[in-house]
Amino acid sequence: MNEQAAIADLRVNGQRLWDCLEKMAQVGPGVAGGCNRQALSDADARGRQLLAEWLVEAGLQVAVDDMGNMFAQAAGSAAQPVVYAGSHNDTQPTGGKYDGVLGVLAALEAVRTINEHNIKTVRPVGVVNWSNEEGCRFAPPMLASGVFVGVHARQWAHDRKDGAGCRFADELARIGWAGDEPCGQRRIAAYYELHIEQGPVLENENMQIGVVTHGQGVRWLQITLAGRAAHTGTTPMDMRADAGLGMARLIDAANQIALARQPDAVATVGQCRLHPNSRNVIAGEAVFTVDLRSPDRQLLAQMEDELRSRGDDVCRQLGLQMQVESLVEFDPVQFNQECVTQVREAAAMLGYAHRDLIAGGGHDACYISRVAPAAMIMCPCVGGISHNEAEAITPQWASAGANVLLHALLQTAGLAS
Amino acid sequence: MNEQAAIADLRVNGQRLWDCLEKMAQVGPGVAGGCNRQALSDADARGRQLLAEWLVEAGLQVAVDDMGNMFAQAAGSAAQPVVYAGSHNDTQPTGGKYDGVLGVLAALEAVRTINEHNIKTVRPVGVVNWSNEEGCRFAPPMLASGVFVGVHARQWAHDRKDGAGCRFADELARIGWAGDEPCGQRRIAAYYELHIEQGPVLENENMQIGVVTHGQGVRWLQITLAGRAAHTGTTPMDMRADAGLGMARLIDAANQIALARQPDAVATVGQCRLHPNSRNVIAGEAVFTVDLRSPDRQLLAQMEDELRSRGDDVCRQLGLQMQVESLVEFDPVQFNQECVTQVREAAAMLGYAHRDLIAGGGHDACYISRVAPAAMIMCPCVGGISHNEAEAITPQWASAGANVLLHALLQTAGLAS
Numbered sequence: 126m127n128e129q130a131a132i133a134d135l136r137v138n139g140q141r142l143w144d145c146l147e148k149m150a151q152v153g154p155g156v157a158g159g160c161n162r163q164a165l166s167d168a169d170a171r172g173r174q175l176l177a178e179w180l181v182e183a184g185l186q187v188a189v190d191d192m193g194n195m196f197a198q199a200a201g202s203a204a205q206p207v208v209y210a211g212s213h214n215d216t217q218p219t220g221g222k223y224d225g226v227l228g229v230l231a232a233l234e235a236v237r238t239i240n241e242h243n244i245k246t247v248r249p250v251g252v253v254n255w256s257n258e259e260g261c262r263f264a265p266p267m268l269a270s271g272v273f274v275g276v277h278a279r280q281w282a283h284d285r286k287d288g289a290g291c292r293f294a295d296e297l298a299r300i301g302w303a304g305d306e307p308c309g310q311r312r313i314a315a316y317y318e319l320h321i322e323q324g325p326v327l328e329n330e331n332m333q334i335g336v337v338t339h340g341q342g343v344r345w346l347q348i349t350l351a352g353r354a355a356h357t358g359t360t361p362m363d364m365r366a367d368a369g370l371g372m373a374r375l376i377d378a379a380n381q382i383a384l385a386r387q388p389d390a391v392a393t394v395g396q397c398r399l400h401p402n403s404r405n406v407i408a409g410e411a412v413f414t415v416d417l418r419s420p421d422r423q424l425l426a427q428m429e430d431e432l433r434s435r436g437d438d439v440c441r442q443l444g445l446q447m448q449v450e451s452l453v454e455f456d457p458v459q460f461n462q463e464c465v466t467q468v469r470e471a472a473a474m475l476g477y478a479h480r481d482l483i484a485g486g487g488h489d490a491c492y493i494s495r496v497a498p499a500a501m502i503m504c505p506c507v508g509g510i511s512h513n514e515a516e517a518i519t520p521q522w523a524s525a526g527a528n529v530l531l532h533a534l535l536q537t538a539g540l541a542s
Numbered sequence: 543m544n545e546q547a548a549i550a551d552l553r554v555n556g557q558r559l560w561d562c563l564e565k566m567a568q569v570g571p572g573v574a575g576g577c578n579r580q581a582l583s584d585a586d587a588r589g590r591q592l593l594a595e596w597l598v599e600a601g602l603q604v605a606v607d608d609m610g611n612m613f614a615q616a617a618g619s620a621a622q623p624v625v626y627a628g629s630h631n632d633t634q635p636t637g638g639k640y641d642g643v644l645g646v647l648a649a650l651e652a653v654r655t656i657n658e659h660n661i662k663t664v665r666p667v668g669v670v671n672w673s674n675e676e677g678c679r680f681a682p683p684m685l686a687s688g689v690f691v692g693v694h695a696r697q698w699a700h701d702r703k704d705g706a707g708c709r710f711a712d713e714l715a716r717i718g719w720a721g722d723e724p725c726g727q728r729r730i731a732a733y734y735e736l737h738i739e740q741g742p743v744l745e746n747e748n749m750q751i752g753v754v755t756h757g758q759g760v761r762w763l764q765i766t767l768a769g770r771a772a773h774t775g776t777t778p779m780d781m782r783a784d785a786g787l788g789m790a791r792l793i794d795a796a797n798q799i800a801l802a803r804q805p806d807a808v809a810t811v812g813q814c815r816l817h818p819n820s821r822n823v824i825a826g827e828a829v830f831t832v833d834l835r836s837p838d839r840q841l842l843a844q845m846e847d848e849l850r851s852r853g854d855d856v857c858r859q860l861g862l863q864m865q866v867e868s869l870v871e872f873d874p875v876q877f878n879q880e881c882v883t884q885v886r887e888a889a890a891m892l893g894y895a896h897r898d899l900i901a902g903g904g905h906d907a908c909y910i911s912r913v914a915p916a917a918m919i920m921c922p923c924v925g926g927i928s929h930n931e932a933e934a935i936t937p938q939w940a941s942a943g944a945n946v947l948l949h950a951l952l953q954t955a956g957l958a959s
Contacts, residue, residue, distance in 0.1 A: 369814070396821045397814065509781075
């Protein structure tokens with residue numbers, strides 16, 4: 126089977142994919158129907174073992190690097206750059222059954238489909254499972270893909286500790302998944318990652334596929350406003366330096382700053398603390414973080430500048446002092462245009478309702494795009510709920526995502542004549 | 543000495559008052575120069591004992607009621623209504639050396655001055671020490687004056703427990719200060735209370751005396767806004783129900799509501815909590831308290847109505863649900879006009895810079911004004927700082943306040959011919 130028409134008719138085995146998702150969900154089950162398969166835990170080790178068995182059954186060889194990243198491809202093919210698909214098999218402590226693992230098992234399913242139809246590709250197609258994407262046990266998130274692309278030094282990553290003081294490298298050795306291959310050495314021809322949206326857009330608009338064109342740039346600012354703690358009853362309005370009021374004005378300012386840059390910018394204050402946080406004491410201090418995101422680097426910088434300037438205004442008006450600390454700064458990601466086009470054309474060819482989308486969170490693909498052509502495919506999730514055991518998708522959504530992944534992979538790998 | 547001129551020249555012994563304040567501050571000393579003489583503690587008992595010794599030395603008899611309130615007056619005088627002055631001798635855990643105790647010891651000093659000049663009054667002049675004004679050990683504040691005026695039932699007050707589970711009545715008996723006299727039975731001809739301002743107004747305006755005309759009415763509302771917790775990166779601005787943003791708008795609304803009702807209204811949000819309070823999760827819930835105060839009952843009701851209505855608007859705009867719980871509701875207090883006039887005239891006669899003032903906090907005098915003519919005198923405190931070991935006043939401020947108290951007492955008690 127090598128003619129164009131037959132290839133266009135090719136579909137993954139949706140039931141087999143769903144069964145694998147269900148089987149993997151039983152490894153490190155959560156307490157409320159989800160999963161707890163944190164990085165480098167015993168459950169992660171069992172999950173890796175099960176995945177490796179499936180990969181070998183599918184005719185692939187599994188290699189492991191010294192960050193525990195798993196790469197699977199046909200024997201002998203690793204000498205040339207591989208077109209990889211994958212994601213991460215680890216979960217949050219109260220994680221869902223699809224975040225990450227869908228991308229890994231859909232990649233496996235794509236390879237199975239290619240092999241059982243005896244399709245030969247010019248470039249080999251492989252599966253990757255990146256270690257410790259979640260970052261909940263070993264901060265930061267995307268630790269191993271970050272090492273792969275040179276954002277983090279390997280030694281620094283090896284020395285990351287969990288809450289109990291265990292080192293990443295020690296835990297990786299303990300569970301038996303420390304490989305010899307130096308992380309980052311492997312050549313990647315291209316990389317595709319299917320992931321659940323973790324947001325509400327696709328479901329709300331009745332879309333089956335999100336064609337991810339960009340990753341949001343992210344800036345986290347921690348703002349501390351210092352005022353004067355004083356009695357709420359005895360301090361007249363004009364003798365106050367109310368840090369809580371200043372915080373309120375900046376929460377609203379952040380909102381306005383994002384609304385002025387639609388459709389893609391977002392800004393949020395999700396965390397705050399007043400001191401002394403007493404009903405009848407004017408807050409002498411307010412500490413809060415502002416999460417700013419935009420897929421446009423210039424807009425993102427503008428957003429931060431405007432927030433700082435609004436902060437200066439608020440401080441002048443209210444007699445406060447401001448300190449701003451930059452906690453996180455991720456540049457926006459522009460995914461490879463050819464890869465994005467493959468995803469869009471595959472969705473169109475398959476007849477799926479699709480739209481372009483910005484990835485709002487961090488993903489391994491955001492890092493991999495620094496060293497190889499990369500793109501992401503998203504499928505809806507119910508209510509946009511993720512990082513929660515209640516996370517849910519339908520078998521149809523999973524199949525559609527896997528079919529797009531399959532066809533994008535085939536186009537990029539090329540059919541051997 | 544009975545002529546008018548001689549009376550006008552009468553002054554308290556400021557040094558003796560200051561010495562007593564310093565001695566009392568050594569009973570239940572704090573860790574940072576202030577006091578820890580919490581209600582019904584061993585330190586409170588030692589403070590009561592020292593006060594009782596001074597009262598007896600000053601020629602007074604001390605009676606105690608079944609809430610531990612101490613009343614001191616000349617022997618045989620209690621059959622007729624007494625003109626009392628006083629306040630409370632208990633402190634916060636990290637309290638100052640003047641909050642409360644200044645009013646008690648200035649009353650003692652006034653009686654000493656009257657007696658040593660052999661002045662006879664038509665109505666007897668006495669000293670009172672109300673139990674547990676602070677409310678920090680046994681909530682609510684002003685517990686014993688509240689029982690005295692019938693706001694609280696005695697049995698309910700006796701059953702109040704501290705953080706360790708000890709009952710008020712048991713602790714009162716343990717320290718030996720449970721009297722037989724039923725609380726509230728004693729007739730009060732009039733009541734004056736000297737207190738530090740606990741606010742910045744007098745010091746800022748270089749005033750020695752505050753003539754307290756009203757007590758602020760207080761309403762504490764606990765507002766809960768329910769939105770939808772969601773990922774800050776993947777949830778577009780127009781698909782959010784951000785409880786933190788709603789809170790911010792209502793903090794600002796409370797501020798505007800008070801600013802529109804100057805000079806006396808105040809409004810503050812000093813306590814708040816977001817849930818889950820995570821940097822990259824839009825708050826699904828915000829809980830905060832709004833402290834509204836005005837000396838005008840109608841304005842205070844308006845303020846609450848307007849805040850609720852602004853809350854409804856915010857909820858409509860942002861897709862939130864609001865619950866409002868009323869935690870505290872104290873009506874404004876209008877002090878007795880004759881007593882207030884005595885205070886104002888005494889300050890003028892003595893040549894002290896003075897201004898009318900609203901008592902922003904709760905005081906025993908606010909309750910006592912329900913059953914007897916009452917007024918308050920305030921003296922400045924440094925930086926408006928109180929409920930803090932750093933609380934400070936000058937000996938001159940203390941003397942000025944005590945002199946005004948002395949002359950207001952003499953005018954109300956009347957000079958015997």
